[in-house]
Amino acid sequence: MRKPRDFDAELKALEDKARELKTRKVQQLGELAIATGADQLSADELAGALVAIAETKDTSKREAWAKRGVMFFESGSRRTAPASERNVRSDPAKQGSTQSPAGGSGSQ
Structure with missing residues (x-):
């Protein structure tokens, strides 16, 4: 059984x-x-930006944001990349070279 x-x-x-x-x-x-x-950003600013992005149906904007995200990850410009958790490829000269999403165009 x-x-x-x-x-x-x-x-x-x-x-x-x-x-x-x-x-x-x-x-x-x-x-x-x-x-x-x-x-x-303040919590209100960040929440507002995320809501705007989530509500966006414009595929060209979404594709542009996706390309920018890919470039961000490929550039290794992450400011806080613990070696134990991420593949650290950043170059000190590149740090801060990627513009933050809040300051970019096409976010509205």
Whole structure:
């Protein structure tokens, strides 16, 4: 006779995994805000900018923002890149060379 599955234990394990993934996502979003300099904005400014971006349906703007994001990650211009968590490729001369999203054009 087969041993019955412990559905409660499996459900708890899945809930724990989902909680861990959500925590990691929140941490990574915070790290992204710091790396881009968005942590210098007030919470109201940052929330307003994110709402505007989320509501934007203009595909050309979204594509431009995506390209800018790719350039940001490829440039290695992240300001706070702990060596233990990221591939550090930044050059001190490049630091701060990427304009923050709040100061760029096309964000409205």
